[in-house]
Amino acid sequence: xxxxxxxxxxxxxxxxxSRFPYPRFALALLxxxxxxxxxxxxxxxxxxxxxxxxxxxxxALTRAPVAxxxxxxxxMSAVIGVMxxxxxxxxxxxxxxxxxxxxxxxxxxxxxxxLTVVWYFRRIGGFDRTxxxxxxxxxxxxxxxxxxxxxxxxxxxxxLVHSARILMIVMTLPFAIQWIExxxxxxxxxxxxxxxxxxxxxxxxxxxxxxxxxxxxLLNLPAKTLLGPMxxxxxxHLMGWSDFKPPFEIVNAAQLILGVAIGCRFAGTASRTVMRxxxxxxxxxxxxxxxxxxxxxxxxxxSDFGVVxxxxxxxxxxxxxxxxxxxxxxxxxxxxxxxxxxxxFLVMISAPLAFRIANRLLGxxxxxxxxxxx
Numbered sequence: 077x078x079x080x081x082x083x084x085x086x087x088x089x090x091x092x093x094s095r096f097p098y099p100r101f102a103l104a105l106l107x108x109x110x111x112x113x114x115x116x117x118x119x120x121x122x123x124x125x126x127x128x129x130x131x132x133x134x135x136a137l138t139r140a141p142v143a144x145x146x147x148x149x150x151x152m153s154a155v156i157g158v159m160x161x162x163x164x165x166x167x168x169x170x171x172x173x174x175x176x177x178x179x180x181x182x183x184x185x186x187x188x189x190x191l192t193v194v195w196y197f198r199r200i201g202g203f204d205r206t207x208x209x210x211x212x213x214x215x216x217x218x219x220x221x222x223x224x225x226x227x228x229x230x231x232x233x234x235x236l237v238h239s240a241r242i243l244m245i246v247m248t249l250p251f252a253i254q255w256i257e258x259x260x261x262x263x264x265x266x267x268x269x270x271x272x273x274x275x276x277x278x279x280x281x282x283x284x285x286x287x288x289x290x291x292x293x294l295l296n297l298p299a300k301t302l303l304g305p306m307x308x309x310x311x312x313h314l315m316g317w318s319d320f321k322p323p324f325e326i327v328n329a330a331q332l333i334l335g336v337a338i339g340c341r342f343a344g345t346a347s348r349t350v351m352r353x354x355x356x357x358x359x360x361x362x363x364x365x366x367x368x369x370x371x372x373x374x375x376x377x378x379s380d381f382g383v384v385x386x387x388x389x390x391x392x393x394x395x396x397x398x399x400x401x402x403x404x405x406x407x408x409x410x411x412x413x414x415x416x417x418x419x420x421f422l423v424m425i426s427a428p429l430a431f432r433i434a435n436r437l438l439g440x441x442x443x444x445x446x447x448x449x450x
Contacts, residue, residue: 100143108336125331132339144340154285155330161309181375189214240357245393270323389415
């Protein structure tokens with residue numbers, strides 16, 4: 077407990093005007109708002125995170141005076157964790173036994189994606205082992221950045237790889253499905269507003285965030301400010317104590333600030349490095365879509381679900397976006413959403429353990445890896 081309170085006091089101290097670059101952060105925030113708004117108007121995926129990240133990345137690469145210190149990230153990560161945990165409801169869990177074949181297929185799919193994409197980034201991209209491992213995981217943009225950075229990986233590379241994955245998949249798969257199925261994919265608003273929810277929902281949000289952060293600290297969890305709130309929120313929903321959902325305004329604000337923080341990491345990074353990583357991300361996305369198609373076809377033969385529904389469930393894209401497409405196709409939204417939640421949860425839980433096992437089996441790196449900028 078004392079250590080947790082000490083961390084809080086340290087975080088508050090970092091907000092002092094003498095330590096926190098408020099003018100540079102304000103500029104970054106304004107750019108992030110502009111990027112998020114433009115992405116939202118254009119109906120692009122994860123607009124407030126990816127839009128903010130793109131605008132701040134460009135600003136950082138052009139050496140604009142932007143900054144986003146790490147102290148702003150933990151509260152935003154807690155909000156995202158509570159949001160992910162709120163997806164676990166008793167009704168969804170009750171259906172899981174009927175989904176065992178597709179969940180098993182999802183697990184094998186994740187293993188296939190992880191092995192091939194990590195190999196791709198290691199051998200073709202020349203990334204160091206840590207950066208290649210967490211860049212190659214099939215899910216968890218914020219989570220993999222946090223895990224990788226904690227273990228010495230290049231957080232900027234991991235952030236760009238996962239951001240490119242989400243952007244490419246979510247911007248290509250919907251159009252492919254729309255063309256194949258011959259339907260119009262209208263974006264439906266399914267989130268709750270803070271103006272339409274009782275104050276008790278905000279109380280649950282704050283309570284789960286604080287309790288989860290404390291739990292993460294006590295258990296020494298990886299990415300403790302994200303995984304802890306996620307576990308607490310999941311327990312609250314599974315026990316039926318509340319069915320609250322974080323208001324979309326708060327979630328969007330959290331995504332905005334996280335996008336700004338990620339984008340500002342690229343300050344001082346050569347544009348050649350960014351272009352090379354983006355080019356490598358195209359190849360990794362092709363690998364992911366290949367495995368998605370293969371497993372969707374195979375599992376459709378072994379279950380009662382169609383190829384398109386399984387493609388949406390297995391797609392390593394965004395939960396919200398894939399769920400909206402499922403609504404437009406009259407597919408089983410709970411099925412699609414549950415598989416994405418399970419995918420993110422399994423990646424968050426298994427990635428640190430798998431990385432530790434891999435390091436024990438392979439031992440320390442014998443040679444320096446080629447740098448992504450080469």
